[in-house]
Amino acid sequence: MDGARTRGQPVALQAVATMVRGPGPQAVLFIGPDGVGKTTLALDLAAGLLCTAALADRPCRDCRACRLVEHGSHPDLHRLGPVGPGRQVVIGGPEAKYRGVRDLISDLALMPVEGGARVAIIESADRMNEDAQTALLKTLEEPPSGVTIVICADRLARLLPTVRSRCAVIRLGLLGPRDIEGILDDHGLADPPTAARLARLAGGRPGIALAYARKPEAVLIRAELTRLLLDFTDAGPAVRLTAARAAIPRAIMLATALATDDQALARSSPRGRRRGGATALAQVGSELEAGPDTGADGDADDLVSTSVRTPATDRRRGVEVLLGLWSDVARDLILVGAGGSRSIHDTVLIDELGATASGVDAADVVRFLGRIGRSAEALAANVSPELILDALVLAWPGRRAAA
Numbered sequence: 001m002d003g004a005r006t007r008g009q010p011v012a013l014q015a016v017a018t019m020v021r022g023p024g025p026q027a028v029l030f031i032g033p034d035g036v037g038k039t040t041l042a043l044d045l046a047a048g049l050l051c052t053a054a055l056a057d058r059p060c061r062d063c064r065a066c067r068l069v070e071h072g073s074h075p076d077l078h079r080l081g082p083v084g085p086g087r088q089v090v091i092g093g094p095e096a097k098y099r100g101v102r103d104l105i106s107d108l109a110l111m112p113v114e115g116g117a118r119v120a121i122i123e124s125a126d127r128m129n130e131d132a133q134t135a136l137l138k139t140l141e142e143p144p145s146g147v148t149i150v151i152c153a154d155r156l157a158r159l160l161p162t163v164r165s166r167c168a169v170i171r172l173g174l175l176g177p178r179d180i181e182g183i184l185d186d187h188g189l190a191d192p193p194t195a196a197r198l199a200r201l202a203g204g205r206p207g208i209a210l211a212y213a214r215k216p217e218a219v220l221i222r223a224e225l226t227r228l229l230l231d232f233t234d235a236g237p238a239v240r241l242t243a244a245r246a247a248i249p250r251a252i253m254l255a256t257a258l259a260t261d262d263q264a265l266a267r268s269s270p271r272g273r274r275r276g277g278a279t280a281l282a283q284v285g286s287e288l289e290a291g292p293d294t295g296a297d298g299d300a301d302d303l304v305s306t307s308v309r310t311p312a313t314d315r316r317r318g319v320e321v322l323l324g325l326w327s328d329v330a331r332d333l334i335l336v337g338a339g340g341s342r343s344i345h346d347t348v349l350i351d352e353l354g355a356t357a358s359g360v361d362a363a364d365v366v367r368f369l370g371r372i373g374r375s376a377e378a379l380a381a382n383v384s385p386e387l388i389l390d391a392l393v394l395a396w397p398g399r400r401a402a403a
Contacts, residue, residue, distance in 0.1 A: 003051075003059040003066070004044040006037055007186075007206070008179030015170050016041060019148075020048035020058050025168040026143040029125075029151045029159075032172030035207030035258075038152040039123055041172065043069060046077050046119040049148055065114065075113035080104045081123035086313050089128040091135050101132045105139050108147050118147045125151045126158035133160045140166040158380075174204025189213035200345050203328065211258045218257035221250055222325065226349060229329050230356045233399045244393040245386065249310065251318035251325075258321070312385075319385035323376050326392065330369045333357045337365075359399035371395055 001017045018024060028045075030038040047059035047069045059066050068074035082089055083098040092100020104120055112118050122128075128136070140163065143149055151167060153159055175183075180199035183206045184190045190198060190213045201222065202209035212218050228247055232240050310318075332344040337357040341350055375388045 001044065001048065001059065003047065003057075003061040004041075006041045006044050007183055008175035009037060009041065009172050012041055012170050012172050013044075016045045016048065019045060021055060024148070026147060027140045027149045027151070027167045029153065029164065029167035029169045030172060031153055031156050031169060033174060033205055034154045035202070035205035035211075036172045036174060037206055038172055039121070040207075041170075042121045042123075042150040042152055045148070045150060046074075046121065049117045049119055050074060050076060050114070052116075065116075076116065076118040078104055078107050078118070078120045079123065080120070082127045085311060087124075087127060087317075089122065089125060089132055091129070091132040101128070101135045105135070108139065108144050108149075112146060116146070118144075119150065120147065121150045121152065123152050124154070126153040126155045128159075130160065133163050137162055137166070155380075175206055176204070180204070180206045180209045184209060184213055187213070197346070197348070200347070203345065208258055215257040218254055221254045221257070223346065223349065225250060225254065225322065225325055226329055226346070227352060229326055229396070230349075230352050232393065232396050233356055233360055237394055240393045240396070241390055244389050247322070248315055248318045248389075251322045252310065252314045254325075255314075255317045255321040316379065316385045319389050320376070320379060322389065323372055323379065323392075326396075327369060327372045329353075330365050330372065333360065333365050334362055334369075337362045356399070360397045361400065364397035368392075368395060368397060 001013055001020070004013055004016070006013055006016075012030070019028070030041055032038050044059065047061070047066050049058075050065045050069055051058040051060055052063045052065050053060035059069075061067075061070070065074060069077055072079075080089060080099070080101070080103075083100075084090065090096065090098050090100035091102055092098060092104070093102040096102075101122075104122070108118065108120055122136075137160075140149060149167075151159075151163075156164065156169075177196065177199040180202055181192070181195040184195040184198060185192075187210065189195075189210065194213070195209075198209045198212045198219075201212060201219065212222075225247060228243065232243070235243070328345050332346075332349075332353050333356060335341065335343050336350070336353045341347075341354070344350065344353060371392065375392055379385060379388055
């Protein structure tokens, strides 16, 4: 598939090419980490199935159908994704506030506009609730003639077994840095040194690298939060707890900047102070030492209430981003301590990582990594994001006392 936009996924691309040549399954499930290219591959498949060029040349990217797919306006390409405050793929219907699965099913019951194939893409399908997944089952089992349903999901376990069993599963893995650098170059978004850094930061996910390239401020927020987590190793419990709560708005801003699915709309920044790294930690520490009467602009309770005023869904997404960042920081500390500095995510922070790694116990950091994994599962199970953050910030290893 010379016209495919997907890179670094040879096995998945071969499977899609086979489907384009046909006959292929009418329901396919793309599974892989967020930002790894599932939607891009789904659009490659859609372009190939809707393309009007010779079979061997599909997708050609030159015909009218390919151009319509490229611009998101092909009448026989139907897309569905998360909507609303909770960013869920909803069941929908005539009386529903948001378009959902029932609306998609109704669209697919109509005749094709262009007289050929039809393709439905459900993005972030692991955000479908059980009712929406159940409503989709009959259509998955017996799709209308000429319809191919493509489901994209980050986590297989969040889909019902009956949904998974009705689909051909194609897995996408993380990409190597060179592949991501090539994708950035294709988009003309970064010079080679910047592309190399963003490829490291993305951790194998080209969608994240593209988001960093399009919104450079996200790189600064990431570094700010990383320094804050490193500074926690020198802080006491009270300072850690308050600074962690104060960091949630910044984490939400980072989550919004890095949103990789097309349904994620820009949301207004949460109200709260913009504080970064050691500066935030120092300010919070001084406020706690000064007591509650430090003035309206320095009240520690106000820092905590900032996250309370933020919608619960945003706070959950912010803590989710913090967990991922914390996992990266913990792994980098282990690598630096073991002499593997060349493999860390952000070489700009090598000095800070080195100073911290020399003062913490590597075994404690390894145990903390396991705790992050369990915390991510608890967050997915709807445990309070603030409680999860509090528990982690208290468990984060501190710097060893000097002998």
